[in-house]
Amino acid sequence: MLVKEIMTPKEKLVVLAQTATVRDALASMRTHSIRSIIMDKSNPHGAYGLVTFKNILQSIVAEDGDIDLLNIYDIAAAPAISVSADLDVKYAARMMVSSSIKRLLVIDNNELAGILTMSDIIGVLMDSLEDK
Numbered sequence: 001m002l003v004k005e006i007m008t009p010k011e012k013l014v015v016l017a018q019t020a021t022v023r024d025a026l027a028s029m030r031t032h033s034i035r036s037i038i039m040d041k042s043n044p045h046g047a048y049g050l051v052t053f054k055n056i057l058q059s060i061v062a063e064d065g066d067i068d069l070l071n072i073y074d075i076a077a078a079p080a081i082s083v084s085a086d087l088d089v090k091y092a093a094r095m096m097v098s099s100s101i102k103r104l105l106v107i108d109n110n111e112l113a114g115i116l117t118m119s120d121i122i123g124v125l126m127d128s129l130e131d132k
Contacts (some may be wrong), residue, residue: 003092004085007106007114008126010047015040015112018049018073022060025051025072036103038112039076048105048112049078082107093121 014028022095025037030078039049045116051072060067062089082105092104096118 001089001124002085003007003083003106003116004113006089006120007085007116008113008120009114013038013112013115014124016044016051016072018042018071018076020072022056022067022070022075026056026067029053036115037072038080038105038115039072039078041110042110045110047079048082048107049073049076050103050105051076052103053132080105084108085113089116089121092116096121 014032014034016025016028017040020039027095028037029035036050036052039051041048049072055075056067057079059070079093081099081101083095085106085108096102096104102118104116107114
């Protein structure tokens with residue numbers, strides 16, 4: 001099975017500009033009931049970033065940051081760890097486990113194609129159990 005068969009496509013993702021504030025990111029996360037947002041790249045040759053609850057907690061709580069003064073550029077994991085849509089899911093899963101990460105951006109030709117999460121992979125495994 002390939003990543004592109006189970007990933008969440010880019011049309012369903014929330015992508016914010018690098019200049020969005022952490023407050024904007026939290027508001028988007030709450031509105032869309034999601035746990036991460038994607039930071040858009042600044043130019044065609046730039047890198048996408050990923051902002052998660054963990055990034056926000058580290059910057060706001062642990063470092064006494066201000067959600068109105070920090071932009072997502074300041075806290076995003078950028079460049080985000082990514083894989084190709086044509087990669088076999090088992091290799092993406094190995095990467096997630098060995099790197100202790102829950103989300104991988106799916107990037108092809110430096111353009112966002114989607115996101116793959118541990119939940120996507122586990123969902124497929126659970127579905128395969130029901131089929132037997």
